Amino acid sequence: MNKILSFSLLVLISFYSYSQKNKTIEKVDIELQKCLDDTQNNMLNCTQVYYTKMDEQLNVTYKKIKNKLSKPEQDKLKNQQLAWLKKRDQYFIKVKTDTAKQLDGENSSQDYKMICAHENALFVRDRIIELEKVYLKN
Template sequence: MKAFILCLLLGICLNVFAQTSKSDVETLEKRYQECLAEGKSQYNCALQYYTQMDSLLTTVYRQLYDNLDTTRRQTLQISQQQWEEKKDTYFKDIDVRVEKKRPLTLSGLDDDMIVTDNKAAYIRTRVIELIDKQS
């Protein structure tokens, strides 16, 4: 039991002191490109990349938030809320455009892969912005 508590505390401390960096983003991108290069299931590669990038966004936001004073936290919250609204609008626009073109394209997951890739790229941009604010 003591070992479990010690491991838990060590994990929390490492998480607090570990800052996400651009190299973490580059690592995700490298894995994504390697997955795509395999040529097996590009949609699943894009979906995994999107999920990981979204998770990284949450981590970076939390790290930045935890290291700010109250005033800057409020500013960050407002900024993030505005970004979320823009993201929702952007994602809806992409989905609508793809659905309009879907009858003109070959059936399959290519359209879904491209949409997911574009959504991940949008999130990636925000992750980089937040990482830059940590510096």
């Protein structure tokens, strides 16, 4: 129960620590919190769905931006995204390692998987916000 409360607090803090205008992200954040608040739901499933939706939104955002750019700008964006993907892969490995350490070596429990999925989703979420800030200045 303590882990559940701690995780819910972490989720709430992460929502309010970002200032962004993306209504899709806000909607997905709210959906996650509602899912986590419903005690009938599996928290691991909630966070895995959250990650999937963030990953999908990153793809939508990337394509939207790419379509507005000239060919040289598209190439630059592609190279930046490829570099980010390498950084993402390294970060995901670090999340797994750090989370296992926090859980005393446990790396197969639902708590472990839930924390990793949530941290990974936030990393992807940050990339969406970063891309929008740089390329979709409205």
